[in-house]
Amino acid sequence: MKLKRFLLRYYPPGIILEYEQGGLLKTKSIDLLDLKPETDVDAVVDEIARKEQLITASKMDQVRKLVIRLQEKLAQRDDHHFYLFKVLRAHILPLTNVCFNKSGSNFITGSYDRTCKIWDTASGEELHTLEGHRNVVYAIAFNNPFGDKVATGSFDKTCKLWSTETGKCFHTFRGHTAEIVCLSFNPQSTLIATGSMDTTCRLWDVEKGVEVSSLVGHSAEIIALSFSSSGSELITGSFDHTVAVWDVRSGQKIHSLIGHKAEISSAQFNWDCSLIATGSMDKTCKLWDSSTGRCIGTLRGHEDEVLDVAFDFTGQHLLTASADGTARCYNAVTHNLVSKFEGHEGEISKITFNPQGTTVLTASADKTARLWDPENGQCKQVLEGHTDEIFSCAFNYEGNTIITGSKDNTCRIWR
DSSP states (O other), X not given: OEEEEEEEETTTTEEEEEEEETTEEEEEEEEOTTOOTTSOHHHHHHHHHHHOTTOOGGGHHHHHHHHHHHHHHHHSOOOOOOOEEEEEOOOSXXXXXXXXXXXXXXXXXXXXXXXXXXXXXXXXXXEXXXXXXXXXXXXXXXXXXXXXXXXXXXXXXXXXXXXXTTOOEEEEEOOOSSOEXXXXXXXXXXXXXXXXXXXXXXXXXXXXXXEEEEEOOOSSOEEEEEEOTTSSEEEEEETTSOEEEEETTTOOEEEEEOOOSSOEEEEEEOTTSSEEEEEETTSOEEEEETTTTEEEEEEOOXXXXXXXXXXXXXXXXXXXXXXXXXXXXXXXXXOOEEEEEOOOSSOEEEEXXXXXXXXXXXXXXXXXXXXXXXXXXXXXXXXXXXSSOEEEEEEOTTSSOEEEEETTSOEEEEO
């Protein structure tokens, strides 16, 4: 094994090692999730060298500099105030979803008008319209971190794979017998998972354009799915009140997470995939040990359905958004309530941390998106101007740009 170069990952903090083994270029990551601006650098470097054989004595100084750079990034103050940069009259019918590529240079919008559009974030210019679906384009995704492909899932029961560069359609994946409502690329960008109202999840080969496996076991619609960071496991959340954990390679179910008393709304792994969080229409969020499938905590307090859940990059904090118009931040380890976000006048359908984990973004039916301090629950800023429900919002990788998608057919860029 020969170390070729180091790559830095700011969110979550880590160092990626690019190395050669048997003539093949490979990567492995050293996760530094507990790194703080005040952490002893020498102790961190010694620990890395002890565990990682690729880090020889001659490389120690380089690693030290990288750790210091990560600490400097973590120490940067987050007092960014967002201003409206552009309003994009994106589609002729309401939007369904918005998302960024890894760098945030491009984003995509899906719509009831049966198209997906690719946009340039800096100029607000439309780059491509992806046409070909015969019904609502409901689920969309970039193959991050690469960003050279887009997947679209439609009510026409098909998923399509497109080139970001040219807008050309590579493949149309057929097999589902009902609407596709969620999808995701695996981290390696070799597979796409699609979840459908037909109760199945299917895995598709990105290169060959063929179905790899059909994950069967739910008794009602699948409305949420998520890959683990290694890509070896997949979770699917269903209206049958359960979440299934699947082995991607074999297509076999590893665990059924049973305990919710109503439909699942969202399901997420934390970064190291030790925990799974599930939100449900039963007004609770549950935390599960992903290795055993055991429920280790039930987070109560919302007075209506929990519509979305999200971890911060360290997996230490967990957000819940509810139809009761409030959101909450919990400590994912102790399950204690850290803060409550109160001020929206309608249901909150989407919630997310900025990449740094220092700001929370919520999207609401009250036509506003809001930014919050996760420590004390104070509202930092209200993003106003949409004339209808905001159902989608996202930060770029740096955390200095936001997009909001609304039922008013527009998308807004905030910087």
